[in-house]
Amino acid sequence: MxxxxxxxxxxxxxxxxxxxxxxxxxxxxxxxxxxxxxxxxxxxxxxxxxxxxxxxxxxxxxxxxxxxxxxxxxxxxxxxxxxxxxxxxxxxxxxxxxxxxxxxxxxxxxxxAAPVQSVLRGLxxxxxxxxxxxxxxxxxPENFGALSVSPWQFSISIFLFAATFIGTYWMKINPIRMILYSAFAGLVLLY
Structure with missing residues (x-):
């Protein structure tokens, strides 16, 4: 079943x-x-x-x-x-x-055709x-932690989120590199 x-x-x-x-x-x-x-x-x-x-x-x-x-x-x-x-x-x-x-x-x-274009514009x-x-x-909270439970984990999570967003969106750093940087930072800071 x-x-x-x-x-x-x-x-x-x-x-x-x-x-x-x-x-x-x-x-x-x-x-x-x-x-x-x-x-x-x-x-x-x-x-x-x-x-x-x-x-x-x-x-x-x-x-x-x-x-x-x-x-x-x-x-x-x-x-x-x-x-x-x-x-x-x-x-x-x-x-x-x-x-x-x-x-x-x-x-x-x-x-x-106009109907097809309309459907695509709606999607x-x-x-x-x-x-x-x-x-x-x-x-x-599963991804960022909870501020009341672990302020350190929450702060690091917010920092990594912001750094990854800024790095990929504005600085155009390769997302794969950002994933590797974040994994390393998580290992160093949250282990």
């Missing part, structure tokens, strides 16, 4: 998750953490961090790790957890694959909203 739930959940996310992997993160978190309780918020945060550092699209990587964690947390063995990974990954990719095959030729033919703000929601959902 878990595998069917995983398939349906990630198929729906793949079908309605406009804006790529980052746009899907808020949908994935809502489903796997809040609705199904397959993983905790802390586990999801770790999954997102690992998904960003590993090669491949962040949405697909997140689905793969979430499927594994959901099966593992449900008490399934190693191989059955791998099946959870495969189920979530295939379910997330399948809607895009089907839709792209079906509309590839039609899109080129009707790309400049753009929705994609930005999904990306913003993903960002806001990750601004949690």
């Amino acid at each position: 878990l595998y069917l739930s995983l398939f349906i959940t990630f198929f729906e996310i793949g079908l309605f998750g406009f804006g790529g992997g980052y746009g899907m993160l808020s949908l994935i978190q809502t489903e796997v953490v809040h609705n199904h309780h397959w993983i905790t918020t802390g586990e999801f945060t770790d999954i997102v961090a690992v998904s960003q550092m590993t090669p491949g699209p962040v949405g697909i990587n997140s689905a793969t790790y979430c499927g594994y964690a959901a099966a593992h947390n449900a008490g399934y063995g190693e191989m059955m957890s791998v099946l959870g990974s495969l189920t979530a990954t295939i379910a997330l990719v399948l809607p895009s694959l089907i839709l792209m095959v079906l509309i590839a030729k039609l899109f080129q033919r009707y790309l400049n 753009r703000p929705a994609v930005v909203g999904l990306l913003g929601a993903a960002t806001l959902l990750l601004l949690s």
Whole structure:
């Protein structure tokens, strides 16, 4: 039953998750953490961090790790957890694959049509909203610590957040380098 739930959940996310992997993160978190309780918020945060550092699209990587964690947390063995990974990954990719095959030729033919342009203009703000929601959902005590519990961890987290934002947005430092710098700073300052 878990595998069917995983398939349906990630198929729906793949079908309605406009804006790529980052746009899907808020949908994935809502489903796997809040609705199904397959993983905790802390586990999801770790999954997102690992998904960003590993090669491949962040949405697909997140689905793969979430499927594994959901099966593992449900008490399934190693191989059955791998099946959870495969189920979530295939379910997330399948809607895009089907839709792209079906509309590839039609899109080129009707790309400049007014209704198609209107649909695309309507989707753009929705994609930005999904990306913003993903960002806001990750601004949690699990990621930053709580000021009342650990002022040092909270202060370092806010500093790393600000430094990474400034470094990537204004100073145009490569995001991979910023991830490595932040990991090193976390190791030195929070260990």
